[in-house]
Amino acid sequence: MYPTINEFYYRYKTHLKLLMDQNRTLAFKDAISRAVQPGDVVIDFGTGTGILSFFALQAGARHVYAIDETSIIEYAQKLAIKNTFNEKITFIRKSGKDLTTQDIPEMADIIVSEPISSLLIEGDLWSSIEYLKRFLKKSGLIIPKSGNLFMVPVKSSPRLFQDSEFVLGSNNTYKINFLALPRNVMYESFLEAEAWLSKPAPILNYNLQKDTLSDTFRNSVEFAFQKSGQLKGVLFYFEAEIFDDVTLSSRKYDQNSTYSPLFAPTPQQPLISIGDKLVCRVSHEILTPIKKLWTLEFEHHSKLASPEEKPIITKFQSQFNIL
Numbered sequence: 001m002y003p004t005i006n007e008f009y010y011r012y013k014t015h016l017k018l019l020m021d022q023n024r025t026l027a028f029k030d031a032i033s034r035a036v037q038p039g040d041v042v043i044d045f046g047t048g049t050g051i052l053s054f055f056a057l058q059a060g061a062r063h064v065y066a067i068d069e070t071s072i073i074e075y076a077q078k079l080a081i082k083n084t085f086n087e088k089i090t091f092i093r094k095s096g097k098d099l100t101t102q103d104i105p106e107m108a109d110i111i112v113s114e115p116i117s118s119l120l121i122e123g124d125l126w127s128s129i130e131y132l133k134r135f136l137k138k139s140g141l142i143i144p145k146s147g148n149l150f151m152v153p154v155k156s157s158p159r160l161f162q163d164s165e166f167v168l169g170s171n172n173t174y175k176i177n178f179l180a181l182p183r184n185v186m187y188e189s190f191l192e193a194e195a196w197l198s199k200p201a202p203i204l205n206y207n208l209q210k211d212t213l214s215d216t217f218r219n220s221v222e223f224a225f226q227k228s229g230q231l232k233g234v235l236f237y238f239e240a241e242i243f244d245d246v247t248l249s250s251r252k253y254d255q256n257s258t259y260s261p262l263f264a265p266t267p268q269q270p271l272i273s274i275g276d277k278l279v280c281r282v283s284h285e286i287l288t289p290i291k292k293l294w295t296l297e298f299e300h301h302s303k304l305a306s307p308e309e310k311p312i313i314t315k316f317q318s319q320f321n322i323l
């Protein structure tokens, strides 16, 4: 099926933004130029505009299999011709899990892919990379190498969230009930480390080479509070190693970056005292190819004045649809 003109431009704008993010794109170029050896066979999974395939050929790859399921691949093909790379690239417009040995008839030395989102895992790219490992030599490499998703409770919220509470909340100026709107969304965050109520903790860790990659996960972390304040939500950011010493992170907000720290408001905003504990269970599932659900379950263990008394435990949970 062909995309409508709006879908096409939405997709094109996404790829333009990826290309304009020089920090991201140069990190991949650097990683590829270090990892690819002359004569290597490379799979570029999710090729988009073909940029990572072109970097692999600049680094001396013998042949690249460039895969993408969407129409953007037509532009990758046009760029390959313009840059005289076309004889060394096989373009395959397919979904990763539909690939066969007829599409990729030789074992590859390297798989390169950009499956990273602000919440680290993106669509079904991760589980498709797992599927693609069958086309990788035993000694083969995967770029990126690993990724960690971190979470930290915070005592402030980003401006956009505060404004939306004011404009769409129960006392809103329009006198309209906005409860049917999806209020549970994550917000790009500019919050600095002063807003953190504890140390960040890793909630998801993937080594692409060693781990079995999945698009769903469930994990829990415990935060011991070192500061007091009102819990407003939690912040997510990732740190990824693209290749030896080449890293990317969304920890600091940067308006030119593809990735940003994301703030998830908590449905309750308890006062936190030093010595309290917050247990968070986080799960991620895919509802449709483009709709993902993040569920956050919280347990606030509030420490009372006397150590003999049992802590009071308050539970609350929220769900976020990420489109």
Ligand SMILES: C[S@@+](CC[C@H](N)C(=O)[O-])C[C@H]1O[C@@H](n2cnc3c(N)ncnc32)[C@H](O)[C@@H]1O
Pocket (backbone or CB within 6 Å): 018, 019, 045, 046, 047, 048, 049, 050, 051, 052, 067, 068, 069, 070, 072, 094, 095, 096, 097, 113, 114, 115, 116, 123, 124, 125, 128
């Ligand atoms: C984040 S973009 C990266 C594009 C390009 N590699 C770059 O670095 O600029 C991911 C690409 O993967 C493609 N993609 C996502 N899931 C896919 C799948 N299951 N099979 C094939 N392509 C997929 C998307 O269409 C998109 O073009």
